[in-house]
Amino acid sequence: MYTDQQKKIALFAKVFGHPARVAILQQLFEIDACYCGDLSEEIGLAQPTISQHLKELKSVGLIKGTVEGVKVCYCIDHENWTKMKDLMHQFLDKDIPKADCC
Amino acid sequence: MYTDQQKKIALFAKVFGHPARVAILQQLFEIDACYCGDLSEEIGLAQPTISQHLKELKSVGLIKGTVEGVKVCYCIDHENWTKMKDLMHQFLDKDIPKADCC
DNA sequence: AATATTAATCGTAATATTGCAATTAAACAA
DNA sequence: TTGTTTAATTGCAATATTACGATTAATATT
Numbered sequence: 243m244y245t246d247q248q249k250k251i252a253l254f255a256k257v258f259g260h261p262a263r264v265a266i267l268q269q270l271f272e273i274d275a276c277y278c279g280d281l282s283e284e285i286g287l288a289q290p291t292i293s294q295h296l297k298e299l300k301s302v303g304l305i306k307g308t309v310e311g312v313k314v315c316y317c318i319d320h321e322n323w324t325k326m327k328d329l330m331h332q333f334l335d336k337d338i339p340k341a342d343c344c
Numbered sequence: 345m346y347t348d349q350q351k352k353i354a355l356f357a358k359v360f361g362h363p364a365r366v367a368i369l370q371q372l373f374e375i376d377a378c379y380c381g382d383l384s385e386e387i388g389l390a391q392p393t394i395s396q397h398l399k400e401l402k403s404v405g406l407i408k409g410t411v412e413g414v415k416v417c418y419c420i421d422h423e424n425w426t427k428m429k430d431l432m433h434q435f436l437d438k439d440i441p442k443a444d445c446c
Numbered sequence: 447a448a449t450a451t452t453a454a455t456c457g458t459a460a461t462a463t464t465g466c467a468a469t470t471a472a473a474c475a476a
Numbered sequence: 477t478t479g480t481t482t483a484a485t486t487g488c489a490a491t492a493t494t495a496c497g498a499t500t501a502a503t504a505t506t
Contacts, residue, residue, distance in 0.1 A: 243388060244363040248370070256361030260464085261346040261354040264435065268350070271439050278483055286345060291465050293484060308446035312473050312482050317445040327436050333366065334429050337373050343419040344410035362494085380453055390496050395454060397494095414452045414503050 251333050254326050257302050262287060263295050270305065270318050277313045302326075353435050356428050359404050364389060365397050372407065372420050379415045404428075 244252075257263055265285050270276055282292040296316060299305045303322040307314045346354075359365055367387050372378055384394045398418060401407045405424040409416045 244367060248363045248366045251366050252361055252363040255357045255359075255366075257357075258435075259354055259358030259361040261350045262464090264350045264353050264357075265346060268435075268438070279481090288466050289483070290467080290485080294464080297484085306444065306446060307483095309473085309483095310446075312480090314483060315446045318439055320439070320442065320444055323439060330432070330436055333360075333370075334432055336370070337420055337422070337425060340422070342408065342422055344408060344412075344417045364494090381451095391453070392455080392497080393495050399454085409453095411453095411503085414450090416453060 247329070247332075250329060253302060254304075254330065257298055257304065260295070262291070263299060266292070266295055266299065267304070267318070270316065276316055278316065279313070281316075349431070349434075352431060355404060356406075356432065359400055359406065362397070364393070365401060368394070368397060368401065369406070369420070372418065378418055380418065381415070383418075 258267075262285060266281055269281060269284060278292055278296060279289060281296075282289045285292065287295075296305065296307065300307060303319055304326060305316050306319045307316045309315075360369075364387060368383055371383060371386060380394055380398060381391060383398075384391045387394065389397075398407065398409065402409060405421055406428060407418050408421045409418045411417075
């Protein structure tokens with residue numbers, strides 16, 4: 243029904259389709275690594291809600307989490323982030339600006 | 345709760361978060377302009393379903409439609425597409441690849 | 447005027463998403 | 477061992493999304 247590329251683009255875009263997940267990623271850009279509890283406080287959503295969003299980000303490979311004692315340290319998976327970025331650029335930068343037809 | 349930028353990014357991303365809408369946009373890149381019925385046939389979804397997806401794409405300003413007799417011609421709104429692209433690049437290209445922290 | 451064509455809208459069923467309270471699990475500290 | 481801290485999981489309610497058949501609206505054709 244759809245190409246693999248279309249499905250992949252949609253999958254990543256869907257993950258970015260909620261402001262909480264955008265906020266989480268931007269926070270991880272800023273401070274490089276972060277604990278779930280800190281994100282919960284920073285963003286203003288309950289801990290289980292943040293945990294759920296982190297799970298989704300992890301499921302598409304954009305972040306990883308490492309257990310550090312009682313906490314879990316989350317950060318961007320740079321390798322996968324780059325791959326995702328290439329894919330999104332392929333899609334976003336495809337169009338050649340022309341006069342609008344209608 | 346969220347910044348305007350975060351909300352805008354999420355809004356656009358959400359629209360890209362379904363393969364049918366990705367397919368519609370790619371089709372509009374290819375053939376520059378298209379009718380609803382042609383998209384329905386090309387993509388393989390019922391006409392009302394395509395019409396609904398077109399409505400969503402139009403509601404965020406990424407496409408426009410002009411009535412041409414009994415048909416409606418759809419195409420990319422290049423001005424808004426460029427603006428959206430800038431916003432998405434701001435977000436996607438923000439990260440500076442470092443050693444993964446965890 | 448009557449018919450045909452195309453797209454939008456309506457109504458509805460099935461499914462997915464979101465958010466949180468309550469609980470559980472895991473690791474540490476006393 | 478007992479308590480403490482942090483994050484994951486569960487269960488559930490509210491809402492949103494998706495798809496499509498049926499219908500309506502608008503324009504063109506005969």
